[in-house]
Amino acid sequence: MSTTHHHSDSLAHKLADSGLRATPQRELVYQTILARRDHPTADEIFARVKSAMPSISLATVYNCLETLIDCDLVRAVNFDRAPTRYCPNLRPHAHFHDKETGATHDVDLPDDLLAALKKILPPGYTADAIDITFRGHAARAGDN
Amino acid sequence: MSTTHHHSDSLAHKLADSGLRATPQRELVYQTILARRDHPTADEIFARVKSAMPSISLATVYNCLETLIDCDLVRAVNFDRAPTRYCPNLRPHAHFHDKETGATHDVDLPDDLLAALKKILPPGYTADAIDITFRGHAARAGDN
DNA sequence: AGTGAAAATTGGAATAATTCCAATTTAAGA
DNA sequence: TCTTAAATTGGAATTATTCCAATTTTCACT
Numbered sequence A, B: 001m002s003t004t005h006h007h008s009d010s011l012a013h014k015l016a017d018s019g020l021r022a023t024p025q026r027e028l029v030y031q032t033i034l035a036r037r038d039h040p041t042a043d044e045i046f047a048r049v050k051s052a053m054p055s056i057s058l059a060t061v062y063n064c065l066e067t068l069i070d071c072d073l074v075r076a077v078n079f080d081r082a083p084t085r086y087c088p089n090l091r092p093h094a095h096f097h098d099k100e101t102g103a104t105h106d107v108d109l110p111d112d113l114l115a116a117l118k119k120i121l122p123p124g125y126t127a128d129a130i131d132i133t134f135r136g137h138a139a140r141a142g143d144n
Numbered sequence C: 001a002g003t004g005a006a007a008a009t010t011g012g013a014a015t016a017a018t019t020c021c022a023a024t025t026t027a028a029g030a
Numbered sequence D: 001t002c003t004t005a006a007a008t009t010g011g012a013a014t015t016a017t018t019c020c021a022a023t024t025t026t027c028a029c030t
Helices: A003-017 A024-035 A042-050 A058-070 A111-119 B003-017 B024-035 B042-050 B058-070 B111-119
Strands: A075-077 A085-087 A093-098 A104-108 A125-138 B075-077 B085-087 B093-098 B104-108 B125-138
Touching (some): A024 A042, A111 A125, A111 B111, B003 B024, B024 B058, B042 B058, B058 B075
Antiparallel strands (some): A075 A085, A093 A104, A125 B125, B075 B085
């Protein structure tokens, strides 16, 4: 009925498609990533999830994340050597990493640009995935 | 006189520009990265460097790499959570990571594409750097 | 050439994200 | 209900990297 419900269903289906089970831990981790799309780390997800399910372990959070990634429900995002962050945006997009605030924003990637990118590959090379990360800063209110 | 010599000079100059010293360790690490542009890890660089200078330590290799990066002589390249790799190519380029062989190739990035990429940022966002990584595979000789 | 201060190197300990593992718990089907 | 495979759990292990304190080197200035 609710939007949340809708997402749970899609989770259950996607898991079933891969022959996996829809456990409470997996649902919770998924809903938590969906609730605030701020690219949390595994530790942050663990912290958020614990209040609703105090018995969950960090290992399980890692396991769930791996499962969600395998089912293409979540993407892992890496900036340099920093802890991996997790992103529920499945559309093709780049990431903007703000050096000053540490925040991460999604930047939609137009189809034509994606196509242009693939064209710069030498013949014989096939890209299954492209990761694009901008690093910089956003003008703050008051900047001029 | 030699090409190698030329590079050493540029190293010394770039270091001096930043008020840093051109030590034998820094020269050697830099020459080693330049000798085979195969994006080695710190451990690999350490192994290659030890034969010419057995007394060098891994900590020094890390220190030298950090220095070279600060002087813009070398770029750090990260693929997912794998160990950082080091790249002496200073021109704007993307990286192609071959899943099958593990090899990394540079892919030159045309100016117009770079410009097009910067245009997708929302107003107010400024990118100081863009990292682009393709993951995929290269057709092998014999593939059809 | 000699000296002193700052910078660089070194080995080893410390850190931290992630993975591994063996034991227990849970779930789904016969 | 029973069986079996899958999932979860806590803690140990791994590993790239950073930190640290002690030593060595370098450079500028006499």
